[in-house]
Amino acid sequence: MQTDLLTTSVDDRDWASLSDLARSRGVSRQAISKRVKSLSDQLPMRGEGKALRVHRPTFDELTAASYDPAQDLRNRHNKAEVSDAPASIRQSAAKPSAYDDASTREKNAKAELAEMELMRRRGELVPVRDIETAAIETATAIAQSIAVFKSKCGRFYAVAVQGGQEALRVEMTSALDETLGQIAEKMAILAARDQDRT
16 A cells, blocks of 8 residues: 555545545445555555545546546446546536437426316316407407496486486396396306307
């Protein structure tokens, strides 16, 4: 075991256990142990057994210097092996590819379309154009009924002159009830027609 081959800092914070190295690289402790053993003639170490500490900066330098992209690809399929890739390469490899992103977006879009179709069949979702048409038809039916009520103003005046305030109240209440009934009837017809369309 040599400690003078690389001129690196020997700060206590730079020393790590095999378990620490394994966690930071996402591999097993056995894989790290195997790599440390292969680098033992160049790698500064302290202690023995479970108390063994490895100089992390030196370990990183040595593994990065011996990095083999083809072997790293094989290692990613065999998690028992430690990756020699520098951190930047390991991080980029962990990121999903553009193909994966596009595939995920396509799957999500298909799922959303299927959910929207299900909601449409349940009557929970309707096209905007259908809502616009229904709103116009509803407003037209209400306006027609109000116009009929308004046309009775002359009769209201005659009733008020002949029978006074109480007669006018009775006449207007009757006319208003009739108008509301007409509106409700027209709304029911529109609703029934919309049900037939679906």
